[in-house]
Amino acid sequence: MRTVAVMNQKGGVGKTTTSMNLAHALVLAGGRVTLMDMDPQGQVSLGFGVLANGQGGMDRVLLDHGPIADARHQVSDRLYVVPAGPKLGNMELVHEGGSRRGVRLRQAIDEYDTRDEEFVLIDCPPSAGLLGMNALFAADEVLVPVSSDFLGLHGLSRMLQIFQHLEKVLERPVTKWVVLTRYNERRRLARQVREKILDYMPGRLLATPIRETVALAESPGMGQTIFDYEPHSRGAEDYHALADDLCHRRTC
Ligand SMILES: Nc1ncnc2c1ncn2[C@@H]1O[C@H](COP(=O)(O)OP(=O)(O)OP(=O)(O)O)[C@@H](O)[C@H]1O
Numbered sequence: 001m002r003t004v005a006v007m008n009q010k011g012g013v014g015k016t017t018t019s020m021n022l023a024h025a026l027v028l029a030g031g032r033v034t035l036m037d038m039d040p041q042g043q044v045s046l047g048f049g050v051l052a053n054g055q056g057g058m059d060r061v062l063l064d065h066g067p068i069a070d071a072r073h074q075v076s077d078r079l080y081v082v083p084a085g086p087k088l089g090n091m092e093l094v095h096e097g098g099s100r101r102g103v104r105l106r107q108a109i110d111e112y113d114t115r116d117e118e119f120v121l122i123d124c125p126p127s128a129g130l131l132g133m134n135a136l137f138a139a140d141e142v143l144v145p146v147s148s149d150f151l152g153l154h155g156l157s158r159m160l161q162i163f164q165h166l167e168k169v170l171e172r173p174v175t176k177w178v179v180l181t182r183y184n185e186r187r188r189l190a191r192q193v194r195e196k197i198l199d200y201m202p203g204r205l206l207a208t209p210i211r212e213t214v215a216l217a218e219s220p221g222m223g224q225t226i227f228d229y230e231p232h233s234r235g236a237e238d239y240h241a242l243a244d245d246l247c248h249r250r251t252c
């Protein structure tokens, strides 16, 4: 089982687009996936049309130590989604519990019966608060979507500082992957961003850039992943390739 946090403090870089479409691509490749919505904006929940029911969602898991199995929704044969839940934002206000507050998700995943699960994916909010901290402590791997522009690089360097700090606390390396999003190969800047990442983080950039396409921007509005909305589009092709790439990489 691999737990992957899709994370970047910078907003609007494609975390949610990547979480949803990567989850679906992994399922289409034969995997079993649980996708967790750790963003109080609840866009994964909205995208899959799953709202927290009586059992709540990630809010109940983190605030009340509820089991993940009670909060998840089955959306297809091998795909479960855990919605954010209306109170997830309250997690940032939790003061009691000291450093234990940061490992609640880790504990919940340890208690989750993941025998059959190949992937747990976590869609993170664009902030470095307690929710992000929980995702970082829970994940074996972090996937950082980086938009192919100058500010994207700036966001990545901030993330690298956070990882450095985390690695000191954990006393072990954190496996990091970078995926370029909103990529337009005709733009020189996009190609330069790619080259810079290859230089600074050898072996960490996943080979498939996710191209900027209209269908990827439209599909969430239809409550669909790209594979339901336009299965033969460039977006679907890119997320298939990304899933394949990730499956062939190992934690290190
Ligand atoms: N490859 C792409 N091509 C076109 N549009 C895209 C692409 N990736 C993401 N978008 C669009 O960019 C916007 C931001 O994407 P998304 O919500 O996935 O980012 P995010 O990092 O999750 O944002 P937030 O930080 O608010 O959670 C959305 O409108 C989305 O549809």
Ligand SMILES: [Mg+2]
Pocket (backbone or CB within 6 Å): 015, 016, 017, 039, 043, 124
């Ligand atoms: Mg998002």
